[in-house]
Structures are given as C-alpha cells and as structure tokens.
Amino acid sequence: MIEPVVEQAARTELLADALFDALVRLLGFALLAFGTAGTAAALFRWYSADELAEGIGILIGATAVAVWLNTKTALQDAILGTTPLLETETAIYTVAAFVGSAIAADGGRRVGDRLARSAFAGVAPGTIDDVGQLVRSVGRVIAVELPESIGDADGHDPVDAATKAALAGQTLRFPRGLTVDQLRDRLATRLERDYGVGHVDVDLAADGEVEYLALGSRPTGIGPTLAPGSVAVAVRGDPAADAAPGDAVRIWARAGDDYRRVADGELRGTAADVATVALDREDARALGSDADHRLVTLPETPDAERELVSALRAADETVAAVPVDGGGALEGAAVGSLPALVLAIERDGDVLALPGEEDRLAAGDVAHVLGRPDALRRLPER
Template structure:
C-alpha cells in the first residue's frame, strides 16, 4: 500500500507542477500581449499592478471554470481540500512572477518595433520637458502683504503658503494664468481675496491677501451701531423696516430710540440705531418693538447682493495737500457712489467733480481697486 500511495502522490505532484507552470506560461503570454498593445497605442508603459491583474484574471477564470464543471481538480481531489489550496496558491504565485516578466518583455518589444524612446522622468531634462509641455510653475514669496479694504488673513495661512510652488496650465494667456493662480489660492486655502503681481519676466513679485467681510458691520453707516434688543414685537416686521423701541411699562411707556430692523430670533431683535441713543438701551431690560409706518426699501436687498460679491464700499477722507486733493472723481479706481462735502451728501457725483480737502468719498469696488488708490 505504501508503494501505491507513493506512486499516486508522485503522479499527482507531477501533474500539479506541470499545470502550475502551464498557468505561468499562459499568464506570461497574456501579459506580454497586453503590455505590447498598451505601449504600442499609448506610448506609455502599462502599470505593473494592472498587468499582473490581467494575467491572474485569466488564470482565475480558467480554474473556476474547471472547478465548476468537474467539482474536482486533479485525480478526484475535491475542491475544498488542503492540497487544492496549495495548488491554487502555487498557480497564482508563479502567475504573478510570469506576469511581471511578460510585462517587461512586451513593453520592450513594443518600444523596439515602434521606435519609442524611454525617458527617465527623474532627470533634469525630463523636468524641463514636463514644464514646457504641461504647466508653468509659480513660486510664492516668503512674505505677503494685506489687501487694503479687506480684513487681514491669519498668519497661520500665510506661513502655510510661504515658499509654496503652484502649477497652472501653460496653454492659456498670461493674464488668464494669473487669474487661475488667484482662483486656486482662494479655493484651496479659503482666502477671500488674492491679488498677484508679476515682474516683467513673468515671476511673482508680490502677493496680497485679504479675507471677505462677514457679519453686518460693513453695512452699518458711520455713527450707528447694531445691538440686540430683548422684547415683544407689536407687529411682524421684516428686514429693513423702521422700528421704534419703547419701554415695556404700560403706565410710563416712553420712546427710547428708533432704528432699522436687521434680524429677529425669538424675542431678540437686531436693530441698527444711532450710537447716542443706543446708550439708553439696557441689556437686562425688556422693550416693546413697534414697526413704524414707512415705505419699504430695497436697500438691504442691494446690500446683501453686494456682500455676496467681491465688491465692498470703502470710505476715504481726502487730506489737505494729499494725493487725492484736486483729483477728479472719474479718475479714481472703482465707482464713487457718494461724496460728503460740508455736511452735504452728493450721491453719484459727476466724473468731472474735483475732490477737496476733508471730503468723505464712498467708493464701491474690489480690494484690488482700493489697492490702486493713492494714500489719502
């Protein structure tokens, strides 16, 4: 019996070894063909993982078909057996090695037949070619300046950007490259405004950063404040309506202040009022908020639209003998929406109106427009 068992085992082993090497040869041939076709039609080398996966997929498909049809592997050996597991592992191990070799051979044959030169992408020449064909590299400076008219960016963001290299496509005009660079910095780093200046040779000379304004502070007029008032509204009001703030005392109720309703949350309302009248409002007291009969205005809808854009309104005071004195309104960058002169407000002044000392100029524009203005 021992001689018979030994003969059977030797025969099973020989059959398994022959089949394993057959699977290896099949995997190598399939991978060779795939690598040849990939290099021939794409001029690129097929990834090693993809090549091995294709070769092993053929072996796995072959073994699965045989197992399903016969329910055995070699000499009535059942599928669920330790010998079968060893057989499968050996087949896939040999197939992986053969796939790696077939990939190299197929790639080499394709390069020789199609005269495709292989370039080492780690050399300086490959770096020059890659830059010349694919992208332009911009290196950010170590220090950044703040954009006028915008809140400054956190120092942690500036340290993160210092000395970084940013790639932009080279097949677009120079102006579009700058816009693409600015948009990428704004999007990737959450910066509100970015302005990039280039030198004559195309390098970055200066980068100015600024955050977008949040809250309602930028929409409050001078000498006015916004404060939260706790009380009971006598009528349902909407944003922008004029309201009156009365003391909540039925016997001695008196008018405390008037203002503009900006928001409500439960029994708390945010109201914009004069700074002098706001001192009479106590945070621990309750008030009655009454809507005044006045015509509605679209001014706050306009302010909401402006806040959603990159534009904002900045105020400049013209100093005596300063660079703005004597300049025409139309020569300023941005749009002059208002001019206060001798306590008189001039909305949208004409372009030929000259500026005088102590004038307050309200300009609508972007942070870049404010940066172009001379120091007042």
C-alpha cells in the same frame, strides 16, 4: 518521374515566394505601426509633457494597419493575392500581422516618447486661444510658488501674521491649460476658501510666477456693517413670525399698562424671544435692560446709509483716499479716465461729491475712490 519532381520544385518555389512576400508585408505593417505609434507618442509628449499610455499607443498602431488593410480590394488582395479570405493561412497571416503590429507599435511608442522627451525638454508650447494667453507650463499641472514676502491689500485690514507665515513659500498646483486671468482667479479663490483670506491682490507673469501678492482680511460680525453713529443691541421681544434680517422694525417698550414707542431700527437676527437690532446710538439709550419690548415690522426698506456700509463691507471693492501729487501721473487726469470710481474730491477745504467724468484732478487734491485693491494700487501710476 521527372514531371512530379519538377511540379514539386515549382510548388516549393511558389510557396517560398509566397512566404517571402508575406514576411515582407508583415515587416511593412510592423514599420507602419511603429512609425504611427512613435509619431503619436512624440506629439502627446510635446503637448502634455507626459508619456502616452501603452494601450493607446498599441491601439493607434494597430488601427493604422487595419486602415491600410481595408483600403485594399476586399482585404484579400492585400493579404495573399488570390488566396481565399477564409482559408487557414489567411487567418494565421492576419493574426500575425496584428500581433506583430502591436509589438512594433509599443516599441514605436517608447522610442517616439524618448526622442520627444529629449527634444522638447524644458520647452513649453506657447498657445493663444480666444480668451487670452495660456500660462506656459511644461507639465500637466501649473505649479505656483507664493513669495516669501506677502504685502497688505490697500484699503483692507491686514491678515494676521500667522496666516502670512503659513502661506509664505507655499507651492499650489492648478490644472494645465488655464489663461493668466483664469489662473489668477483660481489662485485668489483658493486662498480665500482654504486660508480664510478676505481679499487677494495678485499679479502673475506669463509662466505663472507670482510677481506681487498682497492679502486683506474680510471683517466679520455685525460691527463692521454698522453705519457711523449706530450700534447693535439685543432686546427681549418677539418680532413678527415672518420678520427677517434686514427688515425695518419699530421698538415699543411697556410703560405701565400701555406701550410707548422708543426707537426705530433694523432687524439683524433673532434667537427665540431675543432680537438683535441695529439703531442709532442715542435711541439705544432709551432701551431698558429689563423692559418688556414689542417689535413691529414696518413696510419700509432699511436706511440707505446702513445698506451702503453693509454692501461695501461685503464687496471686494473698497474706498481709499488717494492724494494727488504735483507732477504725478494723476495731476490733470480726467475723473472718467481712472480705473476706479471717484466718489468725492477734497480741494482747498471743499468737497466735490460725485464729480463728473470731465472734471480733472489738480495738485493737492485728495480723491476718495472706490475700486478693487489691485486697481487702487495702480492708480498713482495709471
């Protein structure tokens, strides 16, 4: 009778040791999941200023436990020593390990996020990539607040006061992770697209703050694209079926039983049998309001002057006259060193067209330059 009692006591002791060992291992797995999920949550909070999703935190913690288990010999030794892998106790133990790890991982995620939120509050990571410095931001988005005072872009017509009033103080949001240059382009595109602004001149600080903002309107319609001394008129007369805006045309008017040539121009648009043609002001006087016209498309390119004016009106660049003051930054500057294209220089009543890169500006000159509004604004300071 003594031997069975001793054997029972020994079996009970072994079972108690095994149970204690299993609980210790489960606690270790829970701590591993807790620490892994907490670290991941802290890193995610630092990088994105946002909370790590609950499911992702649990998955990260459980994955760490699974990796640990699979690094042991055939998984069996890591669970219950020599216990066969497919026994009921092994299955219960494995399920308990992952359930406990999931609970601990969620707790670790919460604790890690709370600690990181306190440690990194108001701190933005300064990151440099291959393109340029990233805008510093503490959230998932970059909030750009427009100034209350908005100026007029140099060389462009001003934007109406109602548009400026609507934009003053507005806060626009952009995705995180943009460089300063990318944010500047996104902001200009947003203003041009959503508010009908033609040109945007803006300077941004490293944190996305707007240091300077000026707007300009883009001329619309045919008028702004006409060269000096030109007008646009509508004449009744079918152009050729394959005629397109920009084609050079010759206008003929009926004179008795015959037609006579009255003007040459550039086709700008058609509507049924009415064509809009750009031509010289004097030639337009020869067109009769009720005359029967014929338009003949010519195998020629439009007048170079008209093309240049149209291109300048549609481009972001503009032409401005910049005076050169004595003792200023522009005095003595070489034309090729300027951040804009110098088209001509007025000097003592004479005009030097398309000066060479080595030509230098002198006090009293007026330089006619082509460039973007921001470049023209900085030109006097160089």
